[in-house]
Amino acid sequence: MEKPRKSVRRKGRGVTIDEVATLAGVSPMTVSRVMNNQGKVRDTTRERVLQAVRELDYTPNLAASSLAAAQHTRIALVYNNPSGAYLREMLVGLLRVASRTSIQLVIDYWEHTDADAERKAARAMAGKVDGVILPPPVCESHAAVGEFVRAGIPVVAIAAGRSSDEISCVRIDDLRAGKELADYLITRGHTRIGFIKGRPDLSASARRYEGFQTAMFEAGLPIDASLVQQGDYTYRSGLKTGEKILAHKRPPTAIIASNDDMAAAVVSVAHRRGLDVPRDLSVVGFDDSSSATTVWPELTTIHQPIASMANAAIDVLLRTIRRKDRSTRVLVDQVVPHRLVVRGSVGAPGKSG
Incomplete structure (x- = not known):
């Protein structure tokens, strides 16, 4: 009688990016950045990810890469705006474009106002998102902006009063x-x-x-x-x-x-x-x-046009995130018409x- 064969897992085909992330102790997004050589990742973190890839014999599913790129693009809106009416207009624009682009929209409220707290919050968020939208007053936080820039995370400020030499802006005059x-x-x-x-x-x-x-x-x-x-x-x-x-x-x-x-x-x-x-x-x-x-x-x-400005901000972010050459930063200062x-x-x- 023939002995039943043991079920053997075929390496490299059943392994998912989530399993690699779990083994390396990082987020799936960090694994994606390492595999695609995008964004800034600490050398020690990169080595843990590559070690997990080798151990699991992980091979990315290239056929699904285009869909994954859209579905796994996480864009954060960080707000601390006292005007509820202003925030509602912005959310309308963001949710409208998010629903038709397959991006994941992360909304985070920062109630802290000191530089150290904002720096820590930005550092924690940088490892979880691909891009960030900053309306006022957070867009004026040098601590938060500096942390995102150091982490290589594209940032767009909405309704800042002036252009910036660090981040992109969508604003009126x-x-x-x-x-x-x-x-x-x-x-x-x-x-x-x-x-x-x-x-x-x-x-x-x-x-x-x-x-x-x-x-x-x-x-x-x-x-x-x-x-x-x-x-x-x-x-x-x-x-x-x-x-x-x-x-x-x-x-x-x-x-x-x-x-x-x-x-x-x-x-x-x-x-x-x-x-x-x-x-x-x-x-x-x-x-x-x-x-x-x-x-x-x-x-x-x-x-x-707050809703339209939010829409434009996401468009700027997506074009930045999906650029093949990320070695140089391209900043956009988009002045939209008011009336x-x-x-x-x-x-x-x-x-x-």
């Missing part, structure tokens, strides 16, 4: 947009205009205020420093700064807020003080987020009582 807002109010006859700044640590905030200053200077109009207040992009800061400006003995006839959340708060303060918008006070915002159309009257604002959206929150100062 904030200075020009800020100037257009002020110019519009000036053409409507406003000469005494208040301004609520965004976060002081963000370049986009500074650029929007510079645009306001430029418009006022070109029009020969003075800027009353007491009508310029520091906000932080939150609705609450809009309430606080709006109260300060409108309590002035000579309040302005118009207020520019650096985002729609703060502008909506100013409208609320005006109503509480018995002022009519826009008859007694004109208010404009920035971003054209959902906050702009959930107040009455709806806000005149700058439309920043002034005129709604009902602006009137002529002559109508005020």
Whole structure:
């Protein structure tokens, strides 16, 4: 009687990348980077992976490489933005493109603000993703950006106020947009205009205020420093700064807020003080987020195409990740068009009582 043959596993055919990763004590993505010679991997880690490959006689499935490249591309969105409306717009754009490109979208919230914590978080994330999208304020973190760059992880900043020599950017021209807002109010006859700044640590905030200053200077109009207040992009800061400006003995006839959340708060303060918008006070915002159309009257604002910018950021990342030559970094500074959206929150100062 013939003895039954033992089942023998054929090396190199049944072995998966997950088994190699388990044996080497790393992630499947790290194994993929070693096998494709992509990204930065420590020499000791690379040797562990190659040793596991030799022990298991692992051979990559080249026939499935194209599909795997798409399915195993992990892109992270790291956020710490106080504006829920802004974040919703960005997620819409990211989820839309993720659903049709087979990428895996990782969303991570960082509540820490010190450099060491951000550096550690970036270092931990670098070993798990292929690319990173950084909206404000995280895009201004030198600690996080530096860590990702050292790890060889492509990064795209969304809505940074300026270009970068370290990472790619998708942004609008904030200075020009800020100037257009002020110019519009000036053409409507406003000469005494208040301004609520965004976060002081963000370049986009500074650029929007510079645009306001430029418009006022070109029009020969003075800027009353007491009508310029520091906000932080939150609705609450809009309430606080709006109260300060409108309590002035000579309040302005118009207020520019650096985002729609703060502008909506100013409208609320005006109503509480018995002022009519826009008859007694004109208010404009920035971003054209959902906050702009959930107040009455709806806000005149700058439309920043946040969802489209998120879409463009993923496109930049995918083209970077899938480049065959990764020995040199190619940075993209994509300035997308914005537009002034005129709604009902602006009137002529002559109508005020």
